[in-house]
Amino acid sequence: MKKLVIIPTYNEKENIEKIIRRVFSLSGGYHLLIVDDGSPDGTADIIKGLQTEYGGRLNILERKGKLGLGTAYIAGFKWALRNDYDYIFEMDADFSHKPEDLERLYEACTHGADVVVGSRYVRGGKVVNWPMDRIMISKGGAFYTKLITWMPVSDPTAGFVCYSRKVLATIPLDEVHFIGYAFQIEMKYRAWKLGFKIKEVPITFEDRKEGVSKMSGNIIKEAMYGVWKMRGFSNK
Numbered sequence: 677m678k679k680l681v682i683i684p685t686y687n688e689k690e691n692i693e694k695i696i697r698r699v700f701s702l703s704g705g706y707h708l709l710i711v712d713d714g715s716p717d718g719t720a721d722i723i724k725g726l727q728t729e730y731g732g733r734l735n736i737l738e739r740k741g742k743l744g745l746g747t748a749y750i751a752g753f754k755w756a757l758r759n760d761y762d763y764i765f766e767m768d769a770d771f772s773h774k775p776e777d778l779e780r781l782y783e784a785c786t787h788g789a790d791v792v793v794g795s796r797y798v799r800g801g802k803v804v805n806w807p808m809d810r811i812m813i814s815k816g817g818a819f820y821t822k823l824i825t826w827m828p829v830s831d832p833t834a835g836f837v838c839y840s841r842k843v844l845a846t847i848p849l850d851e852v853h854f855i856g857y858a859f860q861i862e863m864k865y866r867a868w869k870l871g872f873k874i875k876e877v878p879i880t881f882e883d884r885k886e887g888v889s890k891m892s893g894n895i896i897k898e899a900m901y902g903v904w905k906m907r908g909f910s911n912k
C-alpha cells in the first residue's frame with residue numbers, strides 16, 4: 677500500500693528538517709509531499725537539500741505565495757491521486773502531531789474506516805501547552821460546528837487526518853471552498869455527507885515549540901460563517 681504524508685509549510689525552517697527525518701525514521705514506508713508557499717525563511721531550500729538523501733520518497737510542491745492551508749492541501753491531494761497513493765495523511769510541520777501516531781491512524785483506516793481523525797477531544801485525547809484562549813476557540817468551534825451541522829465528529833478542525841484514496845477521489849476537490857481551518861471542517865463534512873465512515877482516534881496534541889502559528893482573525897471568521905454556508909454545498 678502506498679502511503680503519502682502531506683505537510684503544508686509556511687516559514688517552518690526550525691521544524692522542517694527534524695519532521696522529515698522523524699517521518700523517515702518510522703518503519704511504515706511513508707512518502708512525504710511538502711507543499712510550501714514560497715516561505716521567505718527558506719524552508720523550501722532545506723527540503724531540496726534533503727532530496728538527494730531520500731530520493732523519490734521526499735517530494736516538494738512549491739507555490740508562489742501564501743495561498744492558505746486549504747488550497748495547499750487540495751494541490752497535495754490532486755498530486756497524491758495522480759501518483760496513485762492509497763492512503764493520504766494530513767499533518768502539521770511543527771510536531772503538534774506526533775509522527776509516531778501515523779501508524780495508529782493508518783491501522784484504523786485499514787480496519788473499516790474511510791477517514792480517520794487524530795482527535796484531541798474524543799475520550800483519551802489531550803491538548804498540552806496550548807494557551808487557554810486557543811483551547812477555548814478550538815473547543816468552542818467544535819461545539820458550534822456540531823450544533824449547526826450535526827456532524828458526529830468531536831474534533832472537526834483537526835489537522836491530523838488519514839484519508840483512504842476513494843474519499844479524495846469522490847469529493848469534488850475543485851468545489852472545496854475554504855482555505856483556513858474551515859477547510860478542515862469542510863473536508864470532514866463533505867466526506868460524512870457522502871456516506872464515508874469517519875473514525876476518531878485519540879491523540880495528544882502539543883503546542884509548537886518552534887516557529888509561530890499562522891492563525892488569524894480572518895481564519896476564525898471564515899470558520900464561523902463557513903459552517904452555516906457548507907450545509908448548502910453540493911458534492912457533485
Ligand SMILES: Nc1nc2c(ncn2[C@@H]2O[C@H](COP(=O)(O)OP(=O)(O)O[C@H]3O[C@H](CO)[C@@H](O)[C@H](O)[C@@H]3O)[C@@H](O)[C@H]2O)c(=O)[nH]1
Binds near residue numbers: 685688743835
Ligand atoms: N503551504 C501553506 N502552509 C500553511 C499555511 N498556513 C499554515 N500552514 C502550515 O499549516 C500547518 C498548521 O499551521 P499552524 O498555523 O501551525 O496551525 P495551528 O495554529 O497550530 O493550528 C492547529 O489547530 C488548528 C485548529 O484546530 C488546526 O486546524 C490545525 O491543523 C492545527 O492543528 C503548519 O505546518 C503551517 O506551516 C499556508 O497558507 N500555506
